[in-house]
Amino acid sequence: MIGTEQGAFRALSDPTRRQILVHLSHSEMTIAEVSARFEITRGAIKKHLTILEEGQLISVRSFGRERINRLEPLGMKQANDWLNYFSRFWDDKLNNLKSAVETHEKTRKHKEINDD
Amino acid sequence: MIGTEQGAFRALSDPTRRQILVHLSHSEMTIAEVSARFEITRGAIKKHLTILEEGQLISVRSFGRERINRLEPLGMKQANDWLNYFSRFWDDKLNNLKSAVETHEKTRKHKEINDD
DNA sequence: ATTAAATAACACCATTTGGTATCATTTATA
DNA sequence: TATAAATGATACCAAATGGTGTTATTTAAT
Numbered sequence: 001m002i003g004t005e006q007g008a009f010r011a012l013s014d015p016t017r018r019q020i021l022v023h024l025s026h027s028e029m030t031i032a033e034v035s036a037r038f039e040i041t042r043g044a045i046k047k048h049l050t051i052l053e054e055g056q057l058i059s060v061r062s063f064g065r066e067r068i069n070r071l072e073p074l075g076m077k078q079a080n081d082w083l084n085y086f087s088r089f090w091d092d093k094l095n096n097l098k099s100a101v102e103t104h105e106k107t108r109k110h111k112e113i114n115d116d
Numbered sequence: 117m118i119g120t121e122q123g124a125f126r127a128l129s130d131p132t133r134r135q136i137l138v139h140l141s142h143s144e145m146t147i148a149e150v151s152a153r154f155e156i157t158r159g160a161i162k163k164h165l166t167i168l169e170e171g172q173l174i175s176v177r178s179f180g181r182e183r184i185n186r187l188e189p190l191g192m193k194q195a196n197d198w199l200n201y202f203s204r205f206w207d208d209k210l211n212n213l214k215s216a217v218e219t220h221e222k223t224r225k226h227k228e229i230n231d232d
Numbered sequence: 233a234t235t236a237a238a239t240a241a242c243a244c245c246a247t248t249t250g251g252t253a254t255c256a257t258t259t260a261t262a
Numbered sequence: 263t264a265t266a267a268a269t270g271a272t273a274c275c276a277a278a279t280g281g282t283g284t285t286a287t288t289t290a291a292t
Contacts, residue, residue, distance in 0.1 A: 064268090083192065084196070086187070089192055147239065157282065158238090182289095183239070
């Protein structure tokens with residue numbers, strides 16, 4: 001579980017940034033086009049886009065004086081892969097989770113907790 | 117895309133909290149057991165556990181003077197579901213993403229960008 | 233009944249975060 | 263060329279964050 005997902009999770013933690021990603025899932029946009037969709041200043045949007053780029057959730061390319069922001073799969077995938085490690089906890093909940101609980105009960109009763 | 121995932125993503129943004137989740141995926145633990153696995157103080161761990169609980173990534177139950185922390189599927193699933201909306205951007209990358217880019221190129225050329 | 237263990241609840245601190253406003257730079261366009 | 267547009271960069275601010283240390287409370291054990 002040594003991961004490179006920190007940048008992605010950090011970027012995903014802000015609701016404005018997640019909204020930006022949804023907008024960019026419809027079409028790539030310049031900074032001005034993104035900030036037209038929000039009430040906050042362009043400066044704030046630019047900071048959000050920088051953080052999204054650092055998390056490799058978007059990529060940016062220059063086109064004249066414009067910077068075109070586009071969804072980048074890598075960061076998305078890193079975050080998704082990390083979460084998928086836990087998928088057994090919500091898939092087949094009644095089966096896997098229940099048996100896990102029973103195992104823990106027994107473990108606790110016998111005071112043999114030792115995993116890291 | 118109106119979501120309740122904010123608490124989960126907020127909780128997931130800190131690497132210590134993500135590590136705690138990995139530990140809890142092996143076995144449920146008391147606060148003392150969790151903090152034994154980290155260098156920081158128990159007080160700091162308690163704060164992290166509170167944030168994880170708020171994000172519904174763990175649940176806490178009392179057992180005598182102990183508080184037993186257990187992985188909670190709901191928050192996990194909320195974050196996963198949100199990310200899955202974007203899965204087409206990393207699944208079949210060469211096909212879907214490429215055609216999306218081409219669509220956007222045309223849109224840009226014609227200056228008809230209008231989605232929100 | 234005392235004492236120790238597990239946790240809760242604070243107050244406090246330094247740093248980060250999300251935002252603003254302002255000014256500079258680069259690139260199109262009249 | 264002069265001007266407008268798009269962005270970059272910086273300084274600044276209030277609030278949130280991640281951490282500490284200390285004290286109080288509840289529960290278990292001698």
